[in-house]
Amino acid sequence: MKSAVETLNPTRVRLTVEVPFEELKDSLDAAYKKINQQITVKGFRKGKVPARVIDQRFGRGAVLEEAVNDALPKFYTEAVTEAEVDPLGQPEVDITELKDGETLNFTAEVDIRPSIEIPDFSGIEVEVDTVEVTDEDVEKSVEQLRERFASTSPVERAAEEGDVVTLDLEAKVDGEVLEDGVASGVSYTVGSGELLDGIDDAVKGVEAGGEVTFTSELKGGSAAGKEAEVTVKVTQVAARELPELDDDFAQLASEFDTLDELKADSRKRLADMKQYDQATQAQERVLDKLLELVEVPVPEKLLDDEVNTRKHNLEHHQLGQMGLDLEKYLEIQGKTAEEFETETREAAVKGIKTQFVLDALVKQEEYNVSQEELTEHLMRRAASSNMSPDQFAQAIVEQGQVPLLVGEVARGKALAAVVEKATVKDTNGEIVDLDDEEEETEAAEAAAEPTDTAEQKTDATAEDEAGTKAADKAEDKAEEKTEG
Structure with a gap:
C-alpha cells in the first residue's frame, strides 16, 4: 500500500x-x-x-x-x-x-487535531478576589439557618409578607377550567415568588376565607405560556416565628453548644468556600491568559457540532427539567436569539481551544494519570452527578468513557502546572498561595473540563x-x- x-x-x-x-x-x-x-x-x-x-x-x-x-x-x-x-x-x-x-x-x-506550540507561560499574571469574610456574611449565614428552623402558627388577620398561607387554586384559559389547573391545600410563603407571577400582590391583605382573582402567565402544565385567570381562596394564614438566636438554637441547629461556636464554624465554612471560589477564579483567569498566548485553529465542522451539542443539552435537558422552552429562557435572560447564538459559539470555541492546548501540554510534559488520581476524580464526578461512585463507575465503563475521564484528569494536571508557575495576586495586591493541593486539583479539573463533542470526536471510531x-x-x- x-x-x-x-x-x-x-x-x-x-x-x-x-x-x-x-x-x-x-x-x-x-x-x-x-x-x-x-x-x-x-x-x-x-x-x-x-x-x-x-x-x-x-x-x-x-x-x-x-x-x-x-x-x-x-x-x-x-x-x-x-x-x-x-x-x-x-x-x-x-x-x-x-x-x-x-x-x-x-x-x-x-x-x-492541529499542531500547537506551547509558548513560555511562566510570565502569566492574574488578579483574583480577596478572601474576606465579614461579620455581615456570618450573620447572613446564621440567619439563613435560623429561617430553616422557623415554626408557623395560625393568625386571625390578613396575609402579610413572609406569612405562610394555605391556598386553593383554580386556573381558567379562555373561560375553561384546566384539567391540571385545580389544586387545593397548597402551602405558600408570601413574597417568595415561587408559584405564579402576581400571586404575592393578590393574596396580600386577604384573610382566611377570602377569595381573589388575578391573571398570570402559566409556567408549566398543559397551558404553559398562556395567560390564565386564576382564582385563589385563602383557607389559612399562618405567621412564621423564628427561634431566638441563643445557645439553645445552636444546640438545636448544629453540633455546637454555644452560639459563638456556631458563628465561628460558619465563618470557617464561608472562608473555605471563598478560598475554593478564589482557586477556581485563578484557574479560569490563568487559562484565559494561556489561550491568549497560543494560536489555535478550530475545525469548522467540530465547532458546528459542539454548538449544536450545547444547544441540544440546554433545550432538551436543562430547560426541559425546568419546564421552560428556549424562547421563554431567552426572555427571562433578557437576550435575543442572535446574542444567544453568539455566546454559545464563543463558549464552544473556548472549550475546543482549551482541550487542544491542554492536551498538547499533557503530551509535551508527558503527564500520566495514576489509578488513585482517576479514582478521586471519579468520586467527585459521581457526587456532582448525584450518583453513587459504584453506579457512576459502572456507567462510565459500560459507555466506554474511561479514556474521557483520564483525559479530564490529565488536563487538570496540566492546567494546575500552568497556574503554579503563574503570579496570582488578590485585589489587595497580596500574592495568593494556592497551597491546598486537593482544592487546587479539583478546581483545575473543573476549569479544564473538555467539550463533549471534541472529546467524542478524538475518541476515534472513525477507522x-x-x-x-x-x-x-x-x-x-x-x-x-x-x-x-
Missing part, C-alpha cells in the same frame, strides 16, 4: 491511498464466505457455493463491494499512522479507482466506520468494472 498526505488547511488533510489488488485477497475471501452464508443455490449445499457461481448469479460487483467495505478501515488506519496525523471524527472517503484484479485507489479527507461511508461509491465502481 502507498499513501500520501496533503494539508488542506491547519485542521484538515486529504489522504491519497493506492492499494495493490493482491492486498484485498483476505477481504475478498471473507466476502465470498459471508455471501455464501446468506444465499441458497440449487445443487449446492449452503455455504459451499463456488466463487465463480456467486460471480455469475449475483455479480462480481457485490463481492467487490463487500470486500472493499471490509478492507477500507484497515487501509485508512494504516494511512493515518503513516501520515502521523491525529484525526477528529469520521473521514469523507471517495473511491477514485477500482480495477478488478489490478488496484484500489481512494482518498480520505478528515479533520485533524471502523470508514468502509461504511464508502459503500455506495464502492458499489458503483464495482458495477462499472463488472458491466465493462
Whole structure:
C-alpha cells in the first residue's frame, strides 16, 4: 500500500491511498464466505457455493463491494499512522479507482487535531478576589439557618409578607377550567415568588376565607405560556416565628453548644468556600491568559457540532427539567436569539481551544494519570452527578468513557502546572498561595473540563466506520468494472 498526505488547511488533510489488488485477497475471501452464508443455490449445499457461481448469479460487483467495505478501515488506519496525523471524527472517503484484479485507489479527507506550540507561560499574571469574610456574611449565614428552623402558627388577620398561607387554586384559559389547573391545600410563603407571577400582590391583605382573582402567565402544565385567570381562596394564614438566636438554637441547629461556636464554624465554612471560589477564579483567569498566548485553529465542522451539542443539552435537558422552552429562557435572560447564538459559539470555541492546548501540554510534559488520581476524580464526578461512585463507575465503563475521564484528569494536571508557575495576586495586591493541593486539583479539573463533542470526536471510531461511508461509491465502481 502507498499513501500520501496533503494539508488542506491547519485542521484538515486529504489522504491519497493506492492499494495493490493482491492486498484485498483476505477481504475478498471473507466476502465470498459471508455471501455464501446468506444465499441458497440449487445443487449446492449452503455455504459451499463456488466463487465463480456467486460471480455469475449475483455479480462480481457485490463481492467487490463487500470486500472493499471490509478492507477500507484497515487501509485508512494504516494511512493515518503513516501520515502521523491525529484525526477528529469520521473521514469523507471517495473511491477514485477500482480495477478488478489490478488496484484500489481512494482518498480520505478528515479533520485533524492541529499542531500547537506551547509558548513560555511562566510570565502569566492574574488578579483574583480577596478572601474576606465579614461579620455581615456570618450573620447572613446564621440567619439563613435560623429561617430553616422557623415554626408557623395560625393568625386571625390578613396575609402579610413572609406569612405562610394555605391556598386553593383554580386556573381558567379562555373561560375553561384546566384539567391540571385545580389544586387545593397548597402551602405558600408570601413574597417568595415561587408559584405564579402576581400571586404575592393578590393574596396580600386577604384573610382566611377570602377569595381573589388575578391573571398570570402559566409556567408549566398543559397551558404553559398562556395567560390564565386564576382564582385563589385563602383557607389559612399562618405567621412564621423564628427561634431566638441563643445557645439553645445552636444546640438545636448544629453540633455546637454555644452560639459563638456556631458563628465561628460558619465563618470557617464561608472562608473555605471563598478560598475554593478564589482557586477556581485563578484557574479560569490563568487559562484565559494561556489561550491568549497560543494560536489555535478550530475545525469548522467540530465547532458546528459542539454548538449544536450545547444547544441540544440546554433545550432538551436543562430547560426541559425546568419546564421552560428556549424562547421563554431567552426572555427571562433578557437576550435575543442572535446574542444567544453568539455566546454559545464563543463558549464552544473556548472549550475546543482549551482541550487542544491542554492536551498538547499533557503530551509535551508527558503527564500520566495514576489509578488513585482517576479514582478521586471519579468520586467527585459521581457526587456532582448525584450518583453513587459504584453506579457512576459502572456507567462510565459500560459507555466506554474511561479514556474521557483520564483525559479530564490529565488536563487538570496540566492546567494546575500552568497556574503554579503563574503570579496570582488578590485585589489587595497580596500574592495568593494556592497551597491546598486537593482544592487546587479539583478546581483545575473543573476549569479544564473538555467539550463533549471534541472529546467524542478524538475518541476515534472513525477507522471502523470508514468502509461504511464508502459503500455506495464502492458499489458503483464495482458495477462499472463488472458491466465493462
